[in-house]
Amino acid sequence: MRKGDLEVPSLVKIDERYYLMFSVLHTSHSIARNQRLQAQPVTGIHYLAADNALKSFRFSTDKFLIGEPTDPTGFLYCGKVVECRNGNFWFLASHLTNANGDFVGKLINPIAEWHLLKKL
Numbered sequence: 322m323r324k325g326d327l328e329v330p331s332l333v334k335i336d337e338r339y340y341l342m343f344s345v346l347h348t349s350h351s352i353a354r355n356q357r358l359q360a361q362p363v364t365g366i367h368y369l370a371a372d373n374a375l376k377s378f379r380f381s382t383d384k385f386l387i388g389e390p391t392d393p394t395g396f397l398y399c400g401k402v403v404e405c406r407n408g409n410f411w412f413l414a415s416h417l418t419n420a421n422g423d424f425v426g427k428l429i430n431p432i433a434e435w436h437l438l439k440k441l
Contacts, residue, residue, distance in 0.1 A: 331401040332374065335410070341369045341378050342386070344398045354383075363388040364417065366400035387414070397429065409433065 326349035331342045347362040355362055365388015369378035387397045398417035404410050412432040416425040 329399045329401075333402040333404065333410075334374070335402070337372070339371045339374045339378070340402075341371070342366055342400055342402065343368070344400065358383055364396045364398070366397060366414065403431075 327343040347364040350362040365385040371378040396417040397414040400414040
């Protein structure tokens with residue numbers, strides 16, 4: 322990704338690690354990244370990780386947390402993990418577009434005990 326193209330950042334602490342989640346459009350990937358991965362750019366939600374919220378965050382993987390080049394349900398964007406008072410995590414996001422590429426902007430129902438946290 323190019324600098325400045327990390328949209329709607331969201332910070333969450335999970336098991337003593339900090340994750341800076343962000344959204345990025347498929348049109349915002351750098352040429353160097355596209356050449357290195359030899360894959361179709363993705364719109365979706367990615368993250369950086371750090372042991373300290375005030376230190377440098379780094380990519381742990383090239384794979385997106387959520388995002389596929391073709392997604393029949395529409396791309397999820399603006400993702401956020403929220404920890405509730407009881408310690409459970411919920412994932413919130415919005416559908417950016419539908420399968421035709423039309424803007425939707427609709428919030429999804431919160432996902433409890435979010436299975437994608439296991440990817441982090």
